[in-house]
Amino acid sequence: MSTNPAAVDSYWMPFTANRDFKENPRIIVGADGHYYLTEDGRKVYDAFSGLWTSGLGHCHPGIVEAVQKQVATLDYSLGFQAGSDKVFELAEKVTSLAPEGYSKVFFTNSGSESADTSLKIALGYHRARGEGHRTRLIGREKGYHGVNFGGMSVGGMTPNRKVFGSSLLPCVDHLPHTWDPEHNSFQRGQPEWGGHLADDLERLAALHDGGNIAAVIVEPVAGSAGILPPPVGYLERLREICDKYGILLIFDEVITAFGRIGEGFGAQRFGVMPDIINMAKGLTNGVIPMGAVMVRDEIYDAFMQGPAEAIELFHGYTYSGHPVAAAAGIAALDAYVDEGTFEQSRALEGHFEEALHSLADHHLVTDVRNYGLMGGVDLQARPGAIGARGLEVHKKCFWDEDIIVRNGGDILQFSPFLNSRPEDIDMTVEKVRRVLDTLD
């Protein structure tokens, strides 16, 4: 290893078993297309396309060029009361991929910031319309909306919440999650069972009075919980109940936007239009951190009142709409269109589904789920060592099979490049099976 051990020791890594990692660090020094280059000189196939981020592949020439040019032209511009040309251009490009009726985009720097921004916009919207009493927020069990306090509060992943439980937002409830192995294990695509679980929103509306609820936030396909596609009719039912009570529906599309499920946005794929759409990751193909919140026109319009010189939304970040991130975003969105990336992704879905479900017969596999180019494979946990088997697969894949496979505990997660070839998918699954065969 050439990275100095003191340097390795200095870094407190995110969402990482630090002590375990530092015994044998997995350090990446380069990337090209579908491969990483490791510090020990190996080419490692990236079966997770970054962290759901890099669907076009790494170091995409068009994005690299745009970033290099931008950083030498306008490295930073303040974004309050002024803005770079690039951020306006990107906002228009984002809306050009969206269904009709969404023409305003607010920029953030991450998915977590998008989550908190969307919740604040929802509260501000109701207040601007004289309904400031609508303060209750509804998330979902197993939901993931990042790690800031708002997103954590509406999120439903226990390990992310348990230490911070007493400091989460008040006035938050959760819908039940939709995974029930008795009814929907080894499901291909959307489960037939579970649409009725959306009716729990009726229960919460009856409990609190629907007129006190500001917003419901869900991922159209839950990602970090291990890929939970929405049951048939579920999203439609949520939309219906939200409409009935004047509740805003927020789709957290940090993973599902930009081709991961074969369309610009998951809303289009499912034919269900939320009021607010959150995004990040694929917005710049992961090249520069950036997130965004896109709203229906009437939400923006509700804020546009009072004196014209008054700031309508007291919210923003120093790096909102950073020009270099915006240049990366423009180049990424151009590439999606020019290269037909969403269509490529859609065309690969069937092959991906078949390949992933071929693992179902392995004695350590307890469930397989997929939607679009998102896949989850559950492993039987080792007694008394939850997550150990998943981590072992990740490490063996990296060291012995030259491939990155992500584990979330004992769930293996798959996020192939949107422009993968069928043989890349086959190779991924073969390598994973080989590693599973070595496990006790």
Ligand SMILES: Cc1ncc(COP(=O)(O)O)c(C=O)c1O
């Ligand atoms: C649906 C969803 N929302 C929010 C986030 C948080 O994004 P970030 O890590 O960029 O803050 C993620 C990250 O995976 C996500 O999947």
